[in-house]
Amino acid sequence: MRGAWTTTRVRDAEDRLLRRVPSARLMRRAAYGVAVEAAVMLRAHTGGTSGRRVVLLVGAGNNGGDALWAGAFLRRRGVDVTALLLAPGRAHPEGLAALRRTGGRVVEVGDHDEVTAVAPRLAAADLAVDGIVGISASGPLRPVAAEVVSRLSCPVLAVDLPSGVDPDTGAVPGPAVRATATVTFGARKPLHLLGPGSEHVGELRVVDIGLGPELGEPDLRALDRHDVGLGWPVPGPADDKYTQGVVGVAAGSSVFPGAAVLATGAAVAATSGMVRYAGPAADAVRSTWPEVVVTGSVEDAGRVQAWAAGPGIGVGETGRRVLEQVLAAGLPTCLDADAITLLARHEELWDLHDPDTTWVLTPHEGEFTRLAGEVGTDRVDAVRRAARRFRCVVLLKGNTTVVADPDGHVLVNRSTSSWVSTAGSGDVLTGMIGALLASGAEPALAAAWAASAHELAGELAARGAPIGASALVPSVSEAIRVLRRSAGLLP
Ligand SMILES: NC(=O)C1=CN([C@@H]2O[C@H](COP(=O)(O)OP(=O)(O)OC[C@H]3O[C@@H](n4cnc5c(N)ncnc54)[C@H](O)[C@@H]3O)[C@@H](O)[C@H]2O)[C@@H](O)CC1
Ligand SMILES: Nc1ncnc2c1ncn2[C@@H]1O[C@H](COP(=O)(O)OP(=O)(O)O)[C@@H](O)[C@H]1O
Ligand SMILES: [K+]
Known part of the structure; x- marks a missing residue:
């Protein structure tokens, strides 16, 4: 599990640390970490450090100060260092003096002509160190910085974060540095884990600068495959089909049986418990998944420990009746697709929400907007607020899946591929979450585990070529195997 802290929290922690440690020492610790990584990269890319050419891209603040101090350390190893001051007159004075003392070159690059003048140096660089902007960043790279960055053809080492990326959201609103590696200090920031910025x-690399004791709980966490594999429920010696949890699936309609087939199949694959299907797509479900116990309505479904409801039930009267019956059961429930639209349209449905049972809402952006308003650029904040407001676990879909619980805890899952971005794949996710809820998994974890296994199932099914959602279902088992292997539970 990897935690990240918002820039506000990092600054607060730094303020507390600064009461004990002088700021110059802190900056030198940070810069030393940058210099060590720069030397590693130089050796990897050029076979050595002495005489290699490093350009420092230096902005107006402490981020530039880190780069300048790192340049001074590198000079002592015989590296040929040139600092390009992108905010002439505002570069960190002590850092600048340190670099000059060690014989580093300093060039002002404040406009287009000055960029042209340094073009040969940029083209000849073995490594660039991005100290343009750090946690005080706002907006994209300014035009001169963007032009400098566009002329680089060498590896780039970012100080704290790649400049141009929003530190708290991972948004990339315009030109931004694309780093080969990043050295951050004391704590990951949200951009390191989420959004296109990641x-x-x-x-x-996270360098220890002594911030740890001041940090407290992270603002968000990313689960690793190891965590998911470790947590995934599997049957034990004392288990039978009931003890592992029975999930009810209320999905699909006679016109759209596909959602029922996908959600039910995914529930079957996700855990070894039992799956009941209740609804008008009974025939299709029965003929595809003979292990599922099928009934025509929620009322007749029999006992379950959790429901997965919504995909394909429709947003008219029939869908609404189905949803009411599911919600009235007062069980942990995953609500997706039409269920979310119905909840957005009919406020009275919320009266069925027993505050002690957890609903997991799994909207895509459109459904989220219907329910809670525009997502905006700060997805984590939007999801956290929705989870608080509705007293539900909310999972917002997308390349970075964000899960928040009503107490403000956030889990993120950044996808390494986008194969699951295909029609019907959300139905598969719903079935998986439902099965995990029935097994007794903690709801936010159930949602985050399912997102991770779902994405991996997509990767395994696709193997480099597009797939439909049906192909995801048989890959769910293989995905769980890979996750459990990552956790050391399988050879
Ligand atoms: N505070 C501390 O104790 C430590 C801070 N450290 C470094 O200090 C950094 C933060 O330094 P600062 O708060 O001075 O600020 P930054 O260096 O992040 O930014 C400096 C200034 O750049 C300008 N700026 C904002 N967005 C810009 C953009 N898109 N393009 C160009 N300029 C832009 C703003 O005027 C901003 O104040 C961290 O990221 C880290 O690198 C480290 O030295 C570790 C210790
Ligand atoms: N670009 C993307 N990269 C990775 N995953 C994505 C991307 N876009 C969508 N997804 C995932 O694909 C699934 C789509 O679900 P959803 O929008 O409900 O589709 P449907 O309603 O057709 O089933 C979700 O799990 C979502 O997180
Ligand atoms: K930077």
């Missing part, structure tokens, strides 16, 4: 980070 793809700009490259290899991430």
